[in-house]
Amino acid sequence: MWSALPRRFALLTALIASAALAADREQNDVRILLLSEHPDNATHRVYVVGQVITSLRFEKPVDPSKTRLLGWEGRFEPLGVVGRKVILEPIRDLASDEGVPLLVTLADGTEVPFLLRPAGEGQRPDQQVNVFRDSESYGAMASVLDRMKKEVGLLREENERLRKEETSEDHALASLLVAGAVAQTPFTAEETVSSKDPDAEIVAVLFRGKGKAAVVFNVKNLHAERPWSVRRVHLTVPSTGRVRTAVFRSTAPEFTPGTSGVVAIVTDGSEFTEEGRLTNLFLEVYRHDGLRTAFMTLEHQLIGQ
Template identity: 40%
Template sequence: MWNFLPPRSALLLVLLASAAMARGRDVNVRSAYIFGRHDEGVDRLYVTPDAATILRFQQPCDAAGTKMLGWEGRFEPVGCTGKSVVVVPLVRIEPEDRFLLVVRLADGTEVPFTLSGATRKEGEWPDQQVNVFLAPDTREELKDQLKTAREMRDGLMDDVRRFYREDTPDHALAKLLAAGASKQTPFKLLKKRVIKSEGEETTVRIYKGKAKAAVLFTVTNHDPSKPWNLLEARLVTIRPGENPEPYVFGDKKPFALRADRDEIAPGESGNVAVVVDRSAFTTENGNAELILEIYRKDGWRQAYVVLDERLTRQ
């Protein structure tokens, strides 16, 4: 069926990458402000065996006075070094579980925390670093609050700018593909391949069109408990004959991306669609091949596709 394709300079190549890391990993860092008497309220931490949780205080902690109840067999011994307390689960903690952690600081202050299993709900993602401020009325603490508020504002502004920047015809086409409405687009399916790996199955569909190409990734999440999330997609140039393993450092090219959901729950499938304009293949030295990569949230490259400019011809 595919004999018309040249043997070496095939229009595309789909491979699963096993050890390439994405730049700019997602790290969940937040600040916890504890007001008034510290025994009047208990801050909650959400933990997972996939990552350590670090508590950062403004003063050193007392290792002898820092304890957790019922940790045996489920956590490593609580670490207390300098101003940091480290919590490392050994097994998955259920959302309904509760473990009491009491941190004693150098001045004798005891700060209690309740540890629970992380979930996919908003606000219950795993805590990787928590900066703890007691009675935040000092200049340093107020500055941190102001910094957090400004970061939230800047994040909202970035979302607004991205919304207007992504309101293009190519994004509309990508949205149709992600919604499973490929027949409403000008694209023709060229090739389909299924990639199976531990925890996921990825179906890759390559489309050709007039002056544009498209790729649709359908990810089925077989993990029994963890959702699948897209961290980022990259489209970069690749030199002729260059090996795309394990990572490609080419010039970045623009593309349009749409997904049909924010995350893929265990046992479910979701789509990520990318549309590439013919102009993306143009370089100072003529037309170049491009490599399209998608990375899941833990930083590992899920799959990549090598695209040729001929995909944009009809």
């Protein structure tokens, strides 16, 4: 439970955030599965997570009378077949050693076996899997091309981010905060709030600066198996939804089970301006599995103006 909930911001634990299901995920993940890339009669794995829908999309209609999920009772909602789609929803997370067989039969009689498995450590679950039998079909080639374009775009964004970090003042300040060298920054602590859930114990400190604002998270990973890390930070203007820039630094790429670490987020005062006026900003923090683990309102008074 939270020790106190200041007016300025509120954090959500991962436990609460999980109740929001896919609405709290940053975006749907689409994976392409080319059956011709695998041996004949291979069992293809699909990775699922509790209370999140996973859909399999095929090139041809699916025969619902011959498509079945084996041993699903108590672990999955009833199987759904709609046209070319098979819809799955686990009632709970599967245990690490669990696997549920799924046999999909297409209208032309083609049988495609799958094994439903829990998403592993640091792995994103499948939310949509586009299944193609022929790698040279138009649909398969278009999907692969689209995937390649997205991957190239992500690489370009990452290269640009790394280039900016070399000379960024905000990244330098975040590094100092992560190292605990607050005295070497323009920041003073404003408010503190703490939280504890089955996955992590978090203490967040909100900092006021001269033309800057910052938040520092002190995180202890309580999970017995999975590492904890920040996947993405999202900063927006509440009234318009326009995206603003925030940078973050961490003491490690991920915090292994039982260890602690620090994550610092810094944003410049110029980001608090909207149409010539000062405005508050809304900060969201997404953890390793895509769930929103924290959110807060950053008031423009934090930048000392």
